Amino acid sequence: MKRMPPPTTPAWLPGALLAGWLAALLALGSSAGPARADAGEQLHRCPPQVRLNPATATLQASAPGFAGQVSDQPLPLTGASAFDGPPEEGAALKPAASERGPNAPGGALSLTTWRFEGPYPAGKWMSCDYAQGVARLVLQLPPETARCVARTTMQKNPSRTSITLACR
Numbered sequence: 707m708k709r710m711p712p713p714t715t716p717a718w719l720p721g722a723l724l725a726g727w728l729a730a731l732l733a734l735g736s737s738a739g740p741a742r743a744d745a746g747e748q749l750h751r752c753p754p755q756v757r758l759n760p761a762t763a764t765l766q767a768s769a770p771g772f773a774g775q776v777s778d779q780p781l782p783l784t785g786a787s788a789f790d791g792p793p794e795e796g797a798a799l800k801p802a803a804s805e806r807g808p809n810a811p812g813g814a815l816s817l818t819t820w821r822f823e824g825p826y827p828a829g830k831w832m833s834c835d836y837a838q839g840v841a842r843l844v845l846q847l848p849p850e851t852a853r854c855v856a857r858t859t860m861q862k863n864p865s866r867t868s869i870t871l872a873c874r
Contacts, residue, residue: 747872789833830849
C-alpha cells in the first residue's frame with residue numbers, strides 16, 4: 707500500500723457499473739437503517755458531527771496582537787481516511803479504489819476502498835474526518851483486517867454526510 711500525504715480535497719475516480727453498485731448497496735445496507743454486517747465484517751458509523759470543547763482546546767495565534775478563539779459550533783463530517791500507524795504520524799494511505807455511484811434515495815453515493823497488504827508494524831487505522839480533517843475520530847483496526855470500504859452518502863437539503871466503514 708502506498709503512503710501519501712493527507713489529501714486537502716477528495717479525489718474521485720470514474721464510476722463503476724450499476725450492477726456493482728447494487729451489490730455494494732445490498733452488502734452495506736441503507737444509510738437510513740441499522741448497520742448490517744456480513745460474517746467477519748465490522749461496521750462503524752461515523753457521527754454526523756463533532757464539537758470542540760473551547761475550555762480545553764487551544765488555538766495558537768501566529769500574528770502579534772491576536773488571540774486565539776475556539777468555537778463550540780459543530781464540525782461536519784467530511785470524509786474518511788486510512789493510515790499506516792497512528793494518524794498523528796501523518797502516514798495516510800492512498801485508496802485502492804474510489805468510485806461514485808448513481809444517486810441513491812438518501813443522496814449521492816460513493817464507495818472508497820483501502821486494501822491493507824503486507825506488514826503494518828505500527829498498526830492499521832481508520833478515521834472519520836471533520837471539517838476537512840481539522841478534527842478526527844480515529845479507530846485502530848484488528849491486525850487481521852485486509853480491507854475497509856467507506857460508504858459515503860451526501861445529501862443536499864439539508865446538507866449532511868453519512869459514512870459507514872465496513873472492514874474485514
